[in-house]
Amino acid sequence: MGRVISLISGKGGVGKTTITANLGIALAKRGMNVCLIDADIAMANLSLLLNMQNSPITLHDVLLGEAGIDDAIYDGPAGIKFIPSGLSLENYRRVDPERLQSIIDTIKGRFDFVLLDCAAGIERTVMAAVSASDEVLLIAMPTSPSIADVLKAKITAQRLGSKPIGVILNFYRQEKGEIKKEDVMKLLELPVISAVPFDDEMRKSFMQDNLAPVMISKPNTPAAIAVQVSAAKLAGLPVQVEQQSQGFLSGFFGRLFSIFRPKQQAAKPNPVQGVQQ
Ligand SMILES: Nc1ncnc2c1ncn2[C@@H]1O[C@H](COP(=O)(O)OP(=O)(O)OP(=O)(O)O)[C@@H](O)[C@H]1O
Numbered sequence: 001m002g003r004v005i006s007l008i009s010g011k012g013g014v015g016k017t018t019i020t021a022n023l024g025i026a027l028a029k030r031g032m033n034v035c036l037i038d039a040d041i042a043m044a045n046l047s048l049l050l051n052m053q054n055s056p057i058t059l060h061d062v063l064l065g066e067a068g069i070d071d072a073i074y075d076g077p078a079g080i081k082f083i084p085s086g087l088s089l090e091n092y093r094r095v096d097p098e099r100l101q102s103i104i105d106t107i108k109g110r111f112d113f114v115l116l117d118c119a120a121g122i123e124r125t126v127m128a129a130v131s132a133s134d135e136v137l138l139i140a141m142p143t144s145p146s147i148a149d150v151l152k153a154k155i156t157a158q159r160l161g162s163k164p165i166g167v168i169l170n171f172y173r174q175e176k177g178e179i180k181k182e183d184v185m186k187l188l189e190l191p192v193i194s195a196v197p198f199d200d201e202m203r204k205s206f207m208q209d210n211l212a213p214v215m216i217s218k219p220n221t222p223a224a225i226a227v228q229v230s231a232a233k234l235a236g237l238p239v240q241v242e243q244q245s246q247g248f249l250s251g252f253f254g255r256l257f258s259i260f261r262p263k264q265q266a267a268k269p270n271p272v273q274g275v276q277q
């Protein structure tokens with residue numbers, strides 16, 4: 001049975017959608033069967049980032065009982081499956097988010113991971129997604145308001161019976177005044193799975209002429225590498241980082257051995273243990 005994980009935050013704009021897309025692709029590149037669901041039913045953005053905004057049948061239609069779930073599952077990049085949300089405000093008002101539970105129960109047996117990109121805060125669609133999930137992954141910035149709000153999200157998830165498994169710190173800059181990783185762990189009583197740095201390539205991934213998750217366009221930009229670390233940890237796999245155009249290679253050793261490897265020979269996976277974030 002697949003793991004159903006909601007990505008939640010307190011504050012908006014902390015990178016849930018960006019991390020959902022990249023994490024899903026990173027897991028798929030490691031051989032996992034992944035389904036991403038745009039559970040931000042009011043303000044759907046995930047299809048935009050995946051460049052799949054023209055999908056005709058959406059989660060709205062399924063939640064309204066007007067389409068079957070299989071009609072709303074699309075093929076996304078790197079072999080992921082994707083269930084988009086609709087853009088119509090009128091349909092958003094009419095949908096019953098409580099139906100998410102039975103939809104997820106129907107599909108979770110087909111996947112290793114079902115990731116839900118949630119809205120910010122703890123409003124009704126978030127509660128429905130979290131209730132339908134087994135686990136939640138908290139996304140936060142290393143700042144006091146973000147950590148305070150994500151703590152509320154964590155407590156809400158626990159009340160709804162979904163297990164908080166860790167935190168991904170995003171927009172991490174190691175600046176003076178940021179909350180340190182160790183303090184985040186103490187405050188939230190959860191592991192920090194990885195710290196994703198502020199990365200201009202990631203910022204640009206939502207831009208019109210550049211629309212693509214960095215795991216597709218720039219898999220070895222620092223933010224994408226941090227996401228790959230998160231994916232490996234989540235799946236219990238050794239950490240290995242994709243080198244663009246060469247497939248998977250270990251960091252330092254991969255670069256070293258690639259000097260000796262004949263050009264035509266395919267790179268073999270070579271796990272790097274203990275990569276520090
Ligand atoms: N590590 C990063 N470095 C630079 N820019 C980032 C990073 N992560 C996300 N962004 C940018 O921040 C913006 C907000 O990201 P995103 O939409 O993923 O946040 P969100 O939490 O899903 O927002 P919302 O709460 O509105 O759904 C986007 O423009 C995205 O490209």
Ligand SMILES: [Mg+2]
Pocket residue numbers: 016017018040045117118119
């Ligand atoms: Mg979002």
